Amino acid sequence: MDKSKRESIGNVLFVALVVCLVCSIVVSTAAVALKPRQDFNAELDRKLNVLVAAGMLEDGQRADDEGRGIEELFEQFEVRVVDLRTGDFTDDVDPDTHDQLRAARDPQRSERLSRAEDRAGIGRLEHHAIVYILQRDDGNIDRIVLPIRGQGLWAAMHGFLALESDMRTSAGLAYYQHGETPGLGGEVDNPRWKGQWDGVKLLDDDLSPSIRLVKTRSPEGSDAARFEVDALSGATLTTKGVEEMVRFWTGDKGFGPLLERLRQAEAS
Numbered sequence: 249m250d251k252s253k254r255e256s257i258g259n260v261l262f263v264a265l266v267v268c269l270v271c272s273i274v275v276s277t278a279a280v281a282l283k284p285r286q287d288f289n290a291e292l293d294r295k296l297n298v299l300v301a302a303g304m305l306e307d308g309q310r311a312d313d314e315g316r317g318i319e320e321l322f323e324q325f326e327v328r329v330v331d332l333r334t335g336d337f338t339d340d341v342d343p344d345t346h347d348q349l350r351a352a353r354d355p356q357r358s359e360r361l362s363r364a365e366d367r368a369g370i371g372r373l374e375h376h377a378i379v380y381i382l383q384r385d386d387g388n389i390d391r392i393v394l395p396i397r398g399q400g401l402w403a404a405m406h407g408f409l410a411l412e413s414d415m416r417t418s419a420g421l422a423y424y425q426h427g428e429t430p431g432l433g434g435e436v437d438n439p440r441w442k443g444q445w446d447g448v449k450l451l452d453d454d455l456s457p458s459i460r461l462v463k464t465r466s467p468e469g470s471d472a473a474r475f476e477v478d479a480l481s482g483a484t485l486t487t488k489g490v491e492e493m494v495r496f497w498t499g500d501k502g503f504g505p506l507l508e509r510l511r512q513a514e515a516s
């Protein structure tokens with residue numbers, strides 16, 4: 249082919265079209281082929297964070313490529329669905345297929361929260377939530393892990409909050425998805441900051457959500473200090489988001505009714 253024909257507009261466009269076509273086939277084939285792997289890894293990350301929140305796995309501890317280790321530990325949990333309107337467990341919804349975030353967008357399966365109710369900034373609240381229960385040998389609950397979410401500074405933050413058997417004391421907190429700035433709001437991932445959530449009281453004696461993220465701690469041993477976690481420095485808005493979402497999900501509109509039922513069951 250002579251040079252002028254090879255560099256004609258038609259030829260250049262043809263070559264560009266073929267390159268685009270080949271690239272798009274490669275990219276879409278890779279996306280389709282890797283989707284199951286991506287879904288598997290997302291699921292594994294979710295399980296890992298349930299375990300981290302429950303204090304059963306060190307931060308940074310990993311599984312092998314097939315997720316063994318995490319899967320084995322995760323099998324100790326009983327996975328149940330809770331009706332958030334009543335606080336009752338239900339078998340009407342399958343935890344294996346229930347997608348809480350999708351349900352929250354469906355008017356048939358969620359409710360719109362009023363401005364006063366919506367302290368976590370989630371807009372709509374799904375009717376059903378999945379919780380993870382760790383039982384003791386005597387059949388009583390040792391820990392329960394609750395999914396929580398709420399607005400951070402830049403985006404919604406998604407995580408897990410674990411409670412001890414008294415249903416008032418935190419056993420741990422872990423976020424698996426957020427858009428906060430590394431070094432500022434992103435310090436929610438810092439193991440040292442997260443470590444403070446083991447043993448802090450979430451509900452006061454009247455069972456009202458009372459967690460406080462503070463810049464200055466109350467004197468050690470004081471009553472107020474039991475409800476305090478350090479604020480994230482330089483990240484007041486993320487801090488407020490974390491405080492509000494933990495209060496929301498441990499309150500009446502969140503898992504409050506479930507926690508009350510479990511508390512009564514433990515007492516009886």
Ligand SMILES: Cc1cc2nc3c(=O)[nH]c(=O)nc-3n(C[C@H](O)[C@H](O)[C@H](O)COP(=O)(O)O)c2cc1C
Nearest residue numbers: 401428429432433434480481482483484485486487
């Ligand atoms: C680039 C950039 C990123 C920021 N990221 C965060 C963040 O992730 N979380 C947050 O609360 N504040 C973030 N801030 C700071 C807020 O804008 C605001 O100044 C801060 O929340 C005030 O907190 P302070 O009172 O502790 O200084 C960021 C600011 C800048 C300029």
